[in-house]
Amino acid sequence: MTGFLIYKIVIVVIVFAMALVIAMYSTYAERKVSAVMQDRVGPNRAGPFGLLQPLADGLKMFMKEEIIPNVANKWLFILGPCIAMLTACMTAVVIPFGSGLVFDGQLYPMQITDINIGVLYLFGVVSIGVYGIMIGGWASNNKYSLLGALRASSQMISYEIAMGLAIIALIMTTGTLSLSEIAKQQDAGFANVVYQPLGFLIFLICAFAETNRAPFDLPECETELIGGYHTEYSSMKLGFYLFAEYINMFISSAILATLYFGGYNFPFQHEVQEFLGLGQNAFALLQTVLLFGKIFFFIFFFMWVRWTIPRFRYDQLMHLGWRILLPLSFLNIVLTGLGMWATGQLH
Amino acid sequence: MLTNRSKIVVKKEMSFLEKLWIPAILSGMMITFKHIFYKKATVRYPDQKRPFAPVYRGLHVLKRDENGAERCTACGLCAVACPAEAITMIADERQKGEEALYREEKYASMYEINMLRCIFCGLCEEACPKEAIFLTDRTVPSEFLRETFIFGKDKLVEKIDQPIDVRIRQTQDVLEFKTDPVPLHNQMYNGQ
Numbered sequence: 001m002t003g004f005l006i007y008k009i010v011i012v013v014i015v016f017a018m019a020l021v022i023a024m025y026s027t028y029a030e031r032k033v034s035a036v037m038q039d040r041v042g043p044n045r046a047g048p049f050g051l052l053q054p055l056a057d058g059l060k061m062f063m064k065e066e067i068i069p070n071v072a073n074k075w076l077f078i079l080g081p082c083i084a085m086l087t088a089c090m091t092a093v094v095i096p097f098g099s100g101l102v103f104d105g106q107l108y109p110m111q112i113t114d115i116n117i118g119v120l121y122l123f124g125v126v127s128i129g130v131y132g133i134m135i136g137g138w139a140s141n142n143k144y145s146l147l148g149a150l151r152a153s154s155q156m157i158s159y160e161i162a163m164g165l166a167i168i169a170l171i172m173t174t175g176t177l178s179l180s181e182i183a184k185q186q187d188a189g190f191a192n193v194v195y196q197p198l199g200f201l202i203f204l205i206c207a208f209a210e211t212n213r214a215p216f217d218l219p220e221c222e223t224e225l226i227g228g229y230h231t232e233y234s235s236m237k238l239g240f241y242l243f244a245e246y247i248n249m250f251i252s253s254a255i256l257a258t259l260y261f262g263g264y265n266f267p268f269q270h271e272v273q274e275f276l277g278l279g280q281n282a283f284a285l286l287q288t289v290l291l292f293g294k295i296f297f298f299i300f301f302f303m304w305v306r307w308t309i310p311r312f313r314y315d316q317l318m319h320l321g322w323r324i325l326l327p328l329s330f331l332n333i334v335l336t337g338l339g340m341w342a343t344g345q346l347h
Numbered sequence: 348m349l350t351n352r353s354k355i356v357v358k359k360e361m362s363f364l365e366k367l368w369i370p371a372i373l374s375g376m377m378i379t380f381k382h383i384f385y386k387k388a389t390v391r392y393p394d395q396k397r398p399f400a401p402v403y404r405g406l407h408v409l410k411r412d413e414n415g416a417e418r419c420t421a422c423g424l425c426a427v428a429c430p431a432e433a434i435t436m437i438a439d440e441r442q443k444g445e446e447a448l449y450r451e452e453k454y455a456s457m458y459e460i461n462m463l464r465c466i467f468c469g470l471c472e473e474a475c476p477k478e479a480i481f482l483t484d485r486t487v488p489s490e491f492l493r494e495t496f497i498f499g500k501d502k503l504v505e506k507i508d509q510p511i512d513v514r515i516r517q518t519q520d521v522l523e524f525k526t527d528p529v530p531l532h533n534q535m536y537n538g539q
Contacts, residue, residue, distance in 0.1 A: 037383060039386070044391070308372070
C-alpha cells in the first residue's frame with residue numbers, strides 16, 4: 001500500500017513538473033520559432049541562448065500589479081484563470097508515457113491513472129476548460145472581454161463536435177476508450193493515422209481550435225477586442241491564462257501522438273530492443289524519449305502553423321466548423337464503418 | 348495600356364484542389380520552414396555595433412594641437428556659419444604663462460553648442476580656419492533635462508590624455524576641398 005502511494009505520488013509529481021516545464025519552455029520555443037521563421041534571432045539576453053527567458057517572464061508576471069476591476073465579480077474573476085489552469089493540468093493524467101517500468105518484478109505503468117474511459121475523461125475536462133475563459137470574460141464586466149469569451153465558447157463548442165466525431169471513428173476501429181489500450185494496440189499493427197487519415201486531419205484542425213491557437217485564435221484579438229477575454233486581467237492571473245494555453249498545446253500534442261501516431265511505440269521497437277539488448281526499464285525510457293520527440297514535433301508544428309497562416313474571419317471559422325468539418329467527420333464515420341464491414345472487423 | 352503595366356485579372360473558379368487549401372497551406376509552411384535556415388537580419392546591438400559611415404557627423408570635439416594647447420581662437424566663424432545658431436562663444440585674451448593652454452593670443456573663455464539646436468550639418472567644421480572644431484563618429488548622449496544639452500567646453504574640448512581621432516572624416520576629398528582656394532560650391536559665383 002505504501003509502495004503504491006509512493007509510486008503514485010512520484011509519478012504525479014513527475015508528470016506535472018514535466019508538463020509545467022515543457023509549457024514554460026514552449027513560451028521560449030514559441031518566441032524562438034517565430035524569430036527564426038522571420039529571419040530574426042529571438043530572445044538571447046537572459047542566460048545562454050536566452051534559456052532563462054521563461055523564468056524572467058514568470059518573475060515579471062509575479063511582480064506586476066494585480067488589478068481587479070471595481071465592477072468585476074471578484075470571485076468569478078479569480079475563478080476563471082484557476083479553472084483554465086486546473087483543467088489544463090488535469091488532462092495530463094490519462095496520457096501513457098511509456099510501456100511501464102518493472103521494479104521487484106512488479107509492473108508500474110507510466111501513466112498516472114489508466115481509466116477505461118480515458119478519451120471521454122479528456123473530452124470532459126477539455127470542455128470544462130472553456131468555462132475558465134467564459135467565466136473570466138463574463139466576470140470582467142467588460143464588453144470586449146465578454147465578446148472574446150463568447151467567441152471562445154462558440155468556437156470551442158462547434159469544434160468539439162467535429163473533434164468528438166473524429167474520435168468516434170477512431171474508437172470504432174480500436175474498440176476501447178482507454179488511452180493505454182489504444183497505445184498498446186498500435187504496438188501490434190500500424191499507427192492509427194494509417195487507418196484514419198481523414199480523422200487525423202479533422203482532429204488536428206479541431207485541436208488548433210480547441211487550444212485557441214492561430215489560425216483559430218479569435219478569442220484574443222488586439223485590433224477588434226483589445227485583448228479578448230483577458231482584457232481586464234493582469235499579473236499572474238493573465239500569466240495563468242497564457243500558461244494554460246501552452247499546457248493545452250502540450251497535452252494536445254501528447255494526445256495527437258498517442259491516438260494517431262503510435263503513442264510511446266515506434267516502428268520495429270521489439271527488433272530494436274532485441275538488437276540493443278535492452279531491459280524493460282531502459283526500453284520504456286527509450287519509448288518515453290521517442291514519445292517526447294513526437295510531442296515536441298507537434299508542438300513545433302503548432303508554432304509553425306501559427307507563424308505561417310493568417311487567421312480566419314469569424315464567419316469563415318464557423319463555416320469551416322459546421323459546414324465542412326462536421327459533414328466530413330460524419331463521412332469519416334461512414335467510411336470507417338464501411339471499411340470495417342468490408343474487412344469483416346465489425347465488433 | 349499606355350505603360351503596359353496593367354495586369355489583366357482573371358476571375359476563374361478555383362479547382363477542387365485549390366478549394367481544399369491544403370496544398371496552399373503546405374507550400375506556405377515550406378516557405379516559413381526554409382526561412383529557418385536563412386541568414387538573420389538582426390544586428391545584436393550591444394555586442395555587435397555597426398560602424399558609422401565615414402562621413403557620419405556626430406558629437407563635436409574641440410581639438411588640441413600637438414602640444415596640448417587649445418586650437419580655437421574664438422574667431423566666431425563657426426558661429427556665423429552655423430545655420431541653426433547653436434554656437435555661442437566669448438573670446439578672451441591669453442595671459443602670460445598660459446601659452447601651454449592656448450595656441451594663439453586669443454581664445455574662447457566660453458564655448459557652448461546647444462545640441463538640441465544643432466543640426467549636425469558640419470558647416471562649423473568647414474568654416475573653421477584653425478582646424479579646431481570637428482564632428483566625430485560619436486553620438487550625443489541622451490539626457491533628461493534640456494539644460495544638459497547645452498555642451499560647454501568641459502564636454503567639447505578633448506581631454507589631453509584622450510585625444511579623439513578625427514581622421515576618419517578627413518578623407519582625401521575633404522582635405523583637397525579644404526586646400527582648394529576656390530571651393531567647388533563657390534565656383535558658380537565666379538562664372539567658372
